[in-house]
Amino acid sequence: MTFVKKSYEEIRDAILAQITKGIVNEGHIYDVDRTKYRLENAPVKSIVKVEGIMNGARHIFREGVDYKLTGDMLEWLPNGDKPDNKTLFYVNYIFGAPSGITDINPGSVTRTIVEAISREIEFLYEQLNRVYLAGFIDTASGSALDLVVSLLGISRKPPEHAAGKVTFGRSTDPPEIQVSREAHLYDGKTVYELNTLPIKSVNKVEGLSSGSLHVFQRGKDYAVVERGIEWLIEGRKPDYNTMFYVDYTAYERIKIPAGIKVSTYSPNPREAKVFVTTEER
Template sequence: MPIEKKTFQQIVGEMLKMLSEATEEFVYSKNVVRYSLPGKVLDVTSVEGTVNGVTRTFVRDVDYKFYENYIEWVYGGIRPDDGTKFIVTYKPERVEITDTSPGSVVRTLLEAVGREIEYLNLLIEQAYYSGFIDTASGESLDLVVAILGIRRKPPQPASGYVTFGRRSEPETIQVNGEIIFYDGSVEYVLKNRFVKEVSKVKGISNGVATEFRSEADYIISGNRIRWLPTGRRPDQGTTFTVDYTAYREISIPKGTRVSTYSPKPEEIITYITVEDSILKPTSEESWEADVPIVCTVPGPRGNVLAGSITVLPQPLVGIEYVINKVDITGGVDAESDRELRDRAKRALEIAGKATLPSLETTIKSVEGVSSVLVKEAVDNVPGIIKVIVDGGNAEKIVEAIEKTRAAGIKVEFSRPKPVYVDVDITLVLEKKVPEAEVSRKVEENVRSYLSSLKIGEDVLFYKVAALALAVEGVKDIAEIVIGAQRDEAVVRSEKENIVVSDEEKVLARNVRISYRRVE
């Protein structure tokens, strides 16, 4: 039942009414017509009681009459149930509180209390609507959708890449005599990553101290020294030394802060790097590093255009500039209530479509459908469902299937194969029992049972016998023969059940009754 919210005026009005009215409770007796009220009464405003177990407000001058200080039940009118209570609300001649005009002490107190009750009503209303997915909001909606295992998507910070760089070459360092063990490999890596120039490579070749020549004995590729197949090489198992000049590495540590520029501090947007990086030489004769960043505050505020991030709040050694060459995007607010509701409803629909009971329920809702059988993994092939439906419009059934089936699932729709059943019963009747009446009731019971059988349900021999014996006047059953016809094949049974496959349905054809009298 929807909650009914009362306004402030209604609340105050009802409290004022309570101050000017009184109630009296009576127990109704069918032998008593008149009930007296205490003191002198100006008027009776209502009489409420219970009639046939239901609360009712009685009608003045129709159900009861008011005379000075008592009420009297009217002959022919509606009265309370005997022994139940009824309540008379009336206006007494004298009331203890008389001044309830605006500005009075009583009125002021009532209005103050009324405000609190109004606020309480508001809280109750909010609590009521917080239990429904269409009306809940905020944290209440989070609790509702949690039943489906769904959580509100939190706000996401903007992210992207920012470029740290310098236009001039970094400071160089001189490395003398870096020792490398020669094991016959073609290529060896120097310890410093960015080699500017190799000045000398010395070692032992053919047992003689040798200074190897660049481009003749070796070449330098980045920070790697590669021995040429036609040149001299150090002797196996000896060491060689390399003198070279390298650029000092300029690193950008994880957690480095960058920001946009604004003369107003509150408008500055700050980002942090999420991984370590170092400057590398580019084809434009500068040194740069593209580093992933994320905004420190989630939400769309962090989405900025290319060129907006230009400030390095805390300078890094060797870094001359910072800039985002591409837009920073991806910042979104937390999922709104409307988006969360829609997602929860879609999840519920998808979950429902994935179940066989939901498919069966949907088909049963089609007008005229009397029985449904749903089979999964037909011929042991996953992804195929067979539905056998009795009754209903075929086009509407197919439409219901298409709306309900899960994606990727094939549903095969067919009608049940009929199994025509004939029942011959020989009854033993008691003396003087009318045969026609017994015959009608037995046939009615048997036909009702056969018609109630759903697709794939067997005809139970004991059930037919029990239904016949349940009719008054039947003393015993001499014989029951149940026949079942499928196409041209006929099966007759005098004791066994008629077995029906899950693609068949029983249709009652003939029910014949014969009799024997008890001597």
């Protein structure tokens, strides 16, 4: 049976109802073909509360809208809410002559004692609710979750700080740097990395080829790659162990220092997460 936590108000009202000759949680099974249910104790003075399951969830029904008291019977009204078929609903009601204790107004001795007791019972319900929730993987936490997942042969990972990579962008290009005649020694490698990154464009590559000065053609002799140039297999190349020179345009490198705060976005500010960069990049 599912454990249902009760609130302080529910506990208080139930105790007060019993003190004043009331019945708490008298159970009846709802049948869609039946509208009237005779209560066990008569004469019934008034119905305090009717509670049951509607659409699979706990629901408190309204007097005069969902039901009414007819003699000593509870009668469900045609257009009101009703419990799910074949489920229990519970009725709290007052019957017979009033008991000797009639003053249950706020501030009375009876109510003050009942309210104090109800607070303690509410605390017990809270503890029982935590025990109940500790038995399910979706609601357990701490050591209780360790015990639940151990049944499946799973061990929890130790706690760690959230970490990840952040890419900073901008709506306009950064300032450009013009690099002229950056020298590289051709030693047979395919790819040569340029010194100033990131590269926007390569304007000119020249060097000695077959003993004479030659301007190499992009797409035929070389290709521009992410960090430099790559000599093509079928293209013309500088003479071995000679210098070739590259004119190119690069973007000014933007560095993000350590200690910069990066925040996620959320319509609810309390749900936004703030991270801090740990190194300069």
